[in-house]
Amino acid sequence: MAETRSLRVTGKEPVADGVVALTLADPGGARLPDWTPGAHIDLILPNGSVRQYSLCGDRWDAYTYTIAVLRETNGRGGSAYIHQDLDLGEAVGLGGPRNNFPLVPAERYLFIAGGIGITPLLPMIAQADLLGADWRLLYGGRRTASLAFGHDLAGYGARVHLRPEDRYGLLDLPGFLAAWQPGTRVYACGPAPLLAAVERACTGFPPHTLRTERFAAALTGPVRSMPFEIELARSKTVLTVPADSSVLDVITAAGADVLSSCRQGVCGTCEIIVLAGEPDHRDSVLDDTERAAGACMFACVSRSRSDRLVIDL
């Protein structure tokens, strides 16, 4: 499938039991869209399935993204595909980056990670450390060998508590959270039972203290790789968007007066109103509710899931 926005796999290496880290770069060597800690990207795999992965590399490197992928035994094949089949040099489609889990300013942070949930926290930790914040990490997993990046994190010293279950049992959340003081923000990412336990352990804290990200299983179905149609409702024109062109290019070539600016789905200039059809959002602007509503889209990067989109132009 020809993707209009794609990334090339430039590195692939195991980082823990069942976890590979992928390094991704623009095929033409261009800068990648900027991101902030807590952000994720959509990876669009060659079969059209979409998977979300947190960016866990260094944002000061504008040319590569790093993600870490856990092989899920009962998953729907996306992670198995990445582990087994996705080779160096191959291309994958890109959506985002988007951030539903931003690091807010604070003097103190308590980070809690379960397993692969460490990934969004890695850049947060780097940043908290850079800013001289007071922070601690509690990181659990099955065994020492399954704690991805555990070795790197150990370099931070006493701030980091690596707690593999086979040696320590379940995470001691109350003990860790006893360090809480007013103004401390708690960030947690990991499997649903861990997040539920963290929520219970944080009930006494003021509102907005705890921020969590769950790796939602409620992902949408595969995206289409086939061309689709765009109907310009006012001029009753129907245009075809081939797999390797953007909506923006097709409609502006047909004479529509749609402004754009960043062409990365960031600035929000090329918003178009969707009257019918289901957009395939690839931007960094809309929140989950707006994405689900499907009433607008950003023409520079977003596409269509349905055969036809009717837009207000």
Add this chain to the structure above:
Amino acid sequence: MKPLTTGAGSVQPPTSLADPFDHGNLEDPGPLHESLRAAGPVVHLSRYDTYALARYEQVHAALTDWQRFQSAAGVGLSNFRYEEPWRPPSLLLEADPPRHDAPRRVLSAIVGPRSLHRLRAKWAADAAGLVDRVLGTGDVVDVVPALAEAFPLRVFPGAVGIPADGRENLLPYGDHLFNAFGPPNDLVAAGAGRIAGLSAWVNGQCARDRLAPDGFGAAVWAAADRGDLTHEQAPLVVRSLLSAGVDTTVHGLSAVLYAFATHPDQWERLREQPSLARVAFDEAVRWESPVQTFFRTATTDVRVGGTVIPDGAKILMFLGAANRDPRRWTAPDRFDLSRDPSGHVGFGMGIHQCVGQHIARLEAESLLTALARRVSRIEPAGPVARHHNNTLRAWHSIPVRLHRK
């Protein structure tokens, strides 16, 4: 876009003795821009020991490369590594990641394209009301005070949520702020006397209890209550709206009105196709570049063309010159609604790209649509006068005759 790379060896860049901030160049920057673009991808401005970028490719690259072209050392000539800023620095404009992240995220949501839909109908009605009133005062009007200043002052402070009293302070405050990005010349000296009082007034408007509950300002404080910002940051984020949101749009609107006064055929086009209002405004922002320049500071030795700009050096990006670079634009000096102005750098580019651009566009669209409905021709009616500002391409007066339909 080729990345700007570092490496060994450096050639001396061409040198210019010009002062981009003298009155001759502020009156007409075109010849200076032309000579800087022609001289090379980077030019040393010996007068200020600063490196000038005037071609589109290099300006775009520097704007997007926040890693090596930082803002936290000031986006004016003053280098905050060595000099004390004249006011507490902006949490957006004069900040780098990671500190830039939270204020930017909060403000982008508050004034983002999706949040402005609720203002559309109101601003359209306000614009129609203003145009009716101005047409009622006679056919010859100076559109700078009558429309370009009056409209933003009518809608924007209200949208932020500050009281009507004292709004006129916003213009001289912004004028001084944008002068202060330049060298400490006569323009800065002229504003220095009043600035303490104006700053005190502006800072006073940023307090929670001054702000109406449904405005952008209250939304900033609500974000602080949710912990997305600290409560110490909230007033400074409101201040960003009040500093950057008025003079810029005043001169942006003046630019598009001047463009139409001098290009009657383009006004004709807009009247036939009012949906071109947004394109027209962005084309005017490209053509005139109301914000002409901003500085960056090199965070490391950065190679541009064959020249290495040393760590800590100030770099002056000429947005106005990039927006008329013939390497990027066909017939760049022409104001032309059939052009797609997308990609201009008049609002900047990258992580600092104007967070208020959607507000500016909505103001312009509202005003132009109202005018196109009632005015068949905008005819020059006397000599125009520029207003000189170290950063803004500004207007003092544009007298025109408004022909009614």
